[in-house]
Amino acid sequence: MKLSILDQAPISSNQTAHEALNESMKLAQTGEKLGYTRYWIAEHHDLPGLACPAPEVMLSYIGANTSTIRIGSGAVLLPHYKPYKVAEVYNMLATLFPGRIDIGIGRAPGGSAEASNALSDNFLQQVWNMPKSVTELLHFLENDFPSEHEYKNLKASPVPPVPPALWLLGTSKKSALLAAEKGMSYAFGQFMSENNGPEIIQKYLDTFQPRTHWQKPEVILTVNVICAEMDEEAEEIALSSIIWSLQKSKGEGHGVPSIAQAKQYPLDDKDLQTIEKMKQNMIIGNPKKVIKKLYELVSLFHADEIMLVTITHLPEDRVKSYQLIAEEAFHI
Numbered sequence: 001m002k003l004s005i006l007d008q009a010p011i012s013s014n015q016t017a018h019e020a021l022n023e024s025m026k027l028a029q030t031g032e033k034l035g036y037t038r039y040w041i042a043e044h045h046d047l048p049g050l051a052c053p054a055p056e057v058m059l060s061y062i063g064a065n066t067s068t069i070r071i072g073s074g075a076v077l078l079p080h081y082k083p084y085k086v087a088e089v090y091n092m093l094a095t096l097f098p099g100r101i102d103i104g105i106g107r108a109p110g111g112s113a114e115a116s117n118a119l120s121d122n123f124l125q126q127v128w129n130m131p132k133s134v135t136e137l138l139h140f141l142e143n144d145f146p147s148e149h150e151y152k153n154l155k156a157s158p159v160p161p162v163p164p165a166l167w168l169l170g171t172s173k174k175s176a177l178l179a180a181e182k183g184m185s186y187a188f189g190q191f192m193s194e195n196n197g198p199e200i201i202q203k204y205l206d207t208f209q210p211r212t213h214w215q216k217p218e219v220i221l222t223v224n225v226i227c228a229e230m231d232e233e234a235e236e237i238a239l240s241s242i243i244w245s246l247q248k249s250k251g252e253g254h255g256v257p258s259i260a261q262a263k264q265y266p267l268d269d270k271d272l273q274t275i276e277k278m279k280q281n282m283i284i285g286n287p288k289k290v291i292k293k294l295y296e297l298v299s300l301f302h303a304d305e306i307m308l309v310t311i312t313h314l315p316e317d318r319v320k321s322y323q324l325i326a327e328e329a330f331h332i
Helices: 018-032 055-064 083-096 112-120 124-128 131-142 172-181 197-207 231-249 257-265 270-280 287-301 317-331
Strands: 002-007 039-042 069-076 101-106 165-170 185-189 219-227 283-287 305-309
Touching: 002 018, 002 185, 002 317, 018 039, 018 055, 018 317, 039 055, 039 101, 055 069, 055 083, 069 165, 069 172, 101 124, 112 124, 112 270, 124 131, 124 305, 131 165, 131 172, 165 172, 165 270, 172 185, 172 197, 185 197, 197 257, 197 287, 219 231, 219 317, 231 257, 231 270, 231 283, 231 317, 270 283, 270 317, 283 287, 287 305
Parallel strands: 002 039, 002 305, 039 069, 069 101, 101 165, 165 185, 185 219, 219 283, 219 305
Antiparallel strands: none
16 A cells, blocks of 8 residues: 655644744655655645645755655645746756656635735636646646647746656545546545545546556545554544644634643534544544555545545654554555
8 A cells, every 4th residue: 555645734832833844844754764655745825823835845845855755745726826837846846856746736725815816816717727727737747738839839947857747636526527637647635525535536537538548547545644552542642633623613723732732622512513523534543443444445435545644733743643554554
């Protein structure tokens, strides 16, 4: 089973953004040592408790401090940007770190309406234009515009020997169909979706249209996981992430609370119901329990790879979670 890391660069209640971003770099290094396939970092804009609005900046830092693990964005929020600029940035990263760069792209705003307006004009129109933007980005990365196209002589320099691998991230049938139509690899965000994931991925597999004769559909499934040596410990550690998610939904909380702070957070009946619903979309437990569940998901979703997102208050708990999973999965 191939395992990878999705990092949202969370800031704990006792951390600065600088400290959180350094922990992200250390997590990528740990993932490389443990045998994880890839490390992706997400893009968010002015969201309290999340430190990374610019994956491309962090990837330069992380690439310089790792040597083998694939690194990429999870995701570049394409409606905010021109495809040409995205191609230039990631071609440059692929030139610096050959054969290691992924571009995960998405259509979400990644922040408030004010942030979207500050980043780009006509965001909703750009979301509508997403299929056109994806096509343009593919042409820039593969340097194959048709001879009659206005960009036929334009290159996204520097052109690397191995182009970045392009993935479409999504949580809906619409994103799956777009990935299939464009012959792209697809990453399904199960951790943030209430939709029928197996049905959506099957639709992608059934309608996939390869751009080349050798191309095959490829699926990453992204899940929320907290692992510790004992189930009880994992449940306790997970409480920080769960309460933080609850706080964010209420417009509260500016960082991942400690376990003690999470235990003190007042909960009403509605909160308790929300928490139970959250936990149904998480995997929490000891290594054997987690790996068993991951294998079940691989089979159910027809996934080629599982990408884990793990948020804890203490960085060492996050690293330990990834370590325990790797040791159980890879028999380290």
